Amino acid sequence: AQKITQTQPGMFVQEKEAVTLDCTYDTSDQSYGLFWYKQPSSGEMIFLIYQGSYDEQNATEGRYSLNFQKARKSANLVISASQLGDSAMYFCAMRELLSGANNLFFGTGTRLTVIP
Amino acid sequence: SQTIHQWPATLVQPVGSPLSLECTVEGTSNPNLYWYRQAAGRGLQLLFYSVGIGQISSEVPQNLSASRPQDRQFILSSKKLLLSDSGFYLCAWSPANSYNEQFFGPGTRLTVL
Numbered sequence: 001a002q003k004i005t006q007t008q009p010g011m012f013v014q015e016k017e018a019v020t021l022d023c024t025y026d027t028s029d030q031s032y033g034l035f036w037y038k039q040p041s042s043g044e045m046i047f048l049i050y051q052g053s054y055d056e057q058n059a060t061e062g063r064y065s066l067n068f069q070k071a072r073k074s075a076n077l078v079i080s081a082s083q084l085g086d087s088a089m090y091f092c093a094m095r096e097l098l099s100g101a102n103n104l105f106f107g108t109g110t111r112l113t114v115i116p
Numbered sequence: 117s118q119t120i121h122q123w124p125a126t127l128v129q130p131v132g133s134p135l136s137l138e139c140t141v142e143g144t145s146n147p148n149l150y151w152y153r154q155a156a157g158r159g160l161q162l163l164f165y166s167v168g169i170g171q172i173s174s175e176v177p178q179n180l181s182a183s184r185p186q187d188r189q190f191i192l193s194s195k196k197l198l199l200s201d202s203g204f205y206l207c208a209w210s211p212a213n214s215y216n217e218q219f220f221g222p223g224t225r226l227t228v229l
Binding site: 004033035037042043044045046047050091093103104106107108109 | 158159161206208217219
């Protein structure tokens with residue numbers, strides 16, 4: 001089974017609007033971490049936000065927030081006030097802290113396009 | 117501050133030729149180091165990781181190998197490239213004993229013809 005599932009190959013959002021990128025995960029570990037990375041056309045992977053499985057509050061970093069719903073095993077990324085520079089591929093990833101602390105499992109990504 | 121370098125940035129190689137990609141990290145000691153491959157339109161796949169000099173763990177069996185001759189140097193190699201080795205190769209590091217984010221290098225785009 002896929003560890004990370006991103007069901008939206010592409011998303012469009014109007015500039016200054018908010019957008020939610022979906023991510024669901026599959027693990028039997030009790031301790032895990034969830035990550036979102038941004039990959040612009042240049043190819044570099046830019047870390048955006050992290051959520052630990054025991055964190056009770058949703059993580060926030062500036063315009064990025066992670067909507068963590070543990071029972072549903074979802075970790076959606078919310079980008080508020082979209083900017084043209086937000087256009088990029090976005091990857092959700094997970095690390096299982098007990099069974100595979102050195103492995104990040106990545107989803108297939110969502111391509112976000114911000115429309116002016 | 118820490119920085120991670122990869123070279124070359126792009127590479128075009130014929131099938132059957134050897135490969136050597138280099139990754140170096142500055143500004144930290146004893147980092148965990150990782151090699152990932154990203155096929156076109158896909159997510160990242162972990163190839164190798166290392167927790168110290170000479171310590172290499174392979175996640176996916178293939179014709180690639182990795183070495184860590186120095187604390188902050190990680191090398192990805194192949195004796196004979198295959199067409200399927202084409203892709204975007206990313207090196208990453210994380211602090212020792214850290215289970216949080218990994219920091220990625222700029223990547224090497226490899227095309228095997």
